[in-house]
Amino acid sequence: MPDFRITLSQNEMIQSWYNVAADLPQPLAPPLNPADGKPLGPEALAPIFPMALIEQEMSAERWIDIPDPVNEALKLWRPTPLHRAVNLEKALGTPARIYYKNESVSPAGSHKPNTSMAQAYYNKEAGITRIATETGAGQWGSALALACHRFGLECTVYMVRVSFEQKPMRKNLMHIWNAEVYSSPTDRTQAGRAFNERYPGTTGSLGMAISEAVEDAATHDDTNYSLGSVLNHVMLHQTVIGQEAKKQFEVAGDFPDILIGCAGGGSNFAGFVFPFVPDKLGGRDIRIIATEPAACPTLTKGPFRYDFGDTGQMTPLLKMHTLGHVFVPPGIHAGGLRYHGMAPLVSHLKDLGLIEATSLHQIECFEAGTLFAQTEGIIPAPETTHAVRAAIIEALKCKESGQEKCIAFNFSGHGHLDLSSYEKFHENKLEDYAYPEEMITEALKEVPEVG
């Protein structure tokens, strides 16, 4: 019987993060100060980030050492397994070989702790005692709560009210790791009080919660802010995923022809695929596909231009694919893919033609997620079903053409806390949101004319 799962021992932990910026044929456009349209220096970010992370954000070094305490923390669940999805292959009747890298085995259930551990470590080293952040359904908040507990920091999470009330389980998880979790908008911040006054009874939004967390960090010397995606240093921390996968493909004696990841802010996608970019630049024939919801098609439909990272216009301007910072996507269950923008690095790679993007509908993704759960056993998070669906599409193309391609995708998280959305699918009660063209056209009108 063949080995369907390639594990690495903890002696094989990745020792350096890979910075794709060092290998790109054209440099990344810098973040701009919205006030004057000029590139931002490191000092502009110092009130809310520790200098070590700001340096990583702007680094041109190819390799950056992972500190031992970070790797000790990552050993709670890393290296993660690479699985050959033989049962899915059989069910599809495809000659393709399908692999998935299983990031769902982390304590918080997704790839997010890869960066939260690093961010908590550098903040602790910088003398910070508390981190504030925002969270939607709670994937990022729980990952940061875990990391803050590990490194002895307090953690304050502004959780979008509708999730706080309707999806309490990740809040419970954050409580286990001693985080303070508030239903946003709160009365703790100026921004929160203003939102509550302006929109009485609001269910909150990620944009509002970001404003609260940033204000909390900016107004407290001992407190920093932390972001779970989009920024360069976050992409960097996630590259342990792809680096491990490369070692595992070596063990398997195989190599991917097609790499797939779902993309919301872009971090699980980037972490998985960036370490393969040098192979592609070196002439290897690899297709790299980012998948996103048709309801929020940032890479497939959004222009590549400078925009704010948040609705409240508190962040620097980032050059990225964007649907407009005021765009509020329809209520798909893949909450982690409901972001108007995309990581500047991922956007830049798309612009350079190194990656491609595709958008998928909610129901076909849940169909794919269900087939995956039935064949491979693990329940994919709604976000992850977008990667599963894209892999199935490619595998079925192989069935048609007879090509024995090697398809690999990142299994970014499990859906144990998202079972109610599967139940809606099971009951045929899931909406299939179309591409919201008019909303996007409207939202794009408010993107500033800079850069």
Next chain:
Amino acid sequence: MPDFRITLSQNEMIQSWYNVAADLPQPLAPPLNPADGKPLGPEALAPIFPMALIEQEMSAERWIDIPDPVNEALKLWRPTPLHRAVNLEKALGTPARIYYKNESVSPAGSHKPNTSMAQAYYNKEAGITRIATETGAGQWGSALALACHRFGLECTVYMVRVSFEQKPMRKNLMHIWNAEVYSSPTDRTQAGRAFNERYPGTTGSLGMAISEAVEDAATHDDTNYSLGSVLNHVMLHQTVIGQEAKKQFEVAGDFPDILIGCAGGGSNFAGFVFPFVPDKLGGRDIRIIATEPAACPTLTKGPFRYDFGDTGQMTPLLKMHTLGHVFVPPGIHAGGLRYHGMAPLVSHLKDLGLIEATSLHQIECFEAGTLFAQTEGIIPAPETTHAVRAAIIEALKCKESGQEKCIAFNFSGHGHLDLSSYEKFHENKLEDYAYPEEMITEALKEVPEVG
């Protein structure tokens, strides 16, 4: 940096189940027919079990081959890792080495699929097309649903009404794997209709659900019944756990002085510890401890005698530690440990002095589970917290005595679908149920005088 996790490759899958009955100094007392008090022959079980499982139930063979299709199915998640809990050790400041075998990585989140896969396989081989079972909170139901889907069987689950309504997530999981799930008592069976008439508006009970599932199986030729614990063949299938652990201790260059498992029906405990029994019989100094709730202290307080396995007196009489088949334990969150009886094999080993037992209170277990989640990352199921707590007690004894013992426990399942009980603990709203002495005294009066 040392390796905190010992993984095995899939080339090292266990090839035979270990039958502890073959090594015991005194034979197990046989099941009795309640009608005449005489030992039951295999034919008595044939209406609801396939012959292969009945043979395993009564086998005296030490080793029984695992069929290839079963091992192919187990490869969805096996071998499971053995972790050294270094972070927990540090938090406790103990010189003890603490290990845990991680059974939470299965698709259903617990050890249960180790036997559901085997049971589904043998039923399929016997020409059965459907399996009926009962489930409380849904751990067993979801494990059987997964296995039935894998082997192309239909699956009917009678789920205790209160869980069906209040804890829908494992029901959702069963739906993903295409099981039919009914809120028990139903109107589908005579037993169910009788319960509904006699107890209008009842919330149901495991006893009622068992009666419905057994009746469903007994009255349909194409349908069998399946049980997730207690019986000898279930213990047998779980021994892959302990056999893998032994290989992993060899890799680690260590060997346990103390083995711990929580025990409800006894299967995760048995699966973990039985493979070490020959070492103990051979003179090795190993303490083997079963942990149970103070609210349902079967091994610690129940007499060792013949009793029914179910409330409705439909099963054979089994010689076991029992609190009385009419005993209904208080509503602790560890639903899997709320069983009045205990596997005959586990009970017999206790009687022979090969294992010991201890009972623990709910709040100390949730404290232990929280500390474990904070240090090792993974959230233990409420059942599993009983093993965690016992391991901590032993580790703290080592701290006091300075002894560097090796303590190993079975991490039977994760608590991702039990986060609301952790939230109650966090809010100090958890009850701490005492030993229900009077209820047990009353219940024991109804245990039949046989054997």
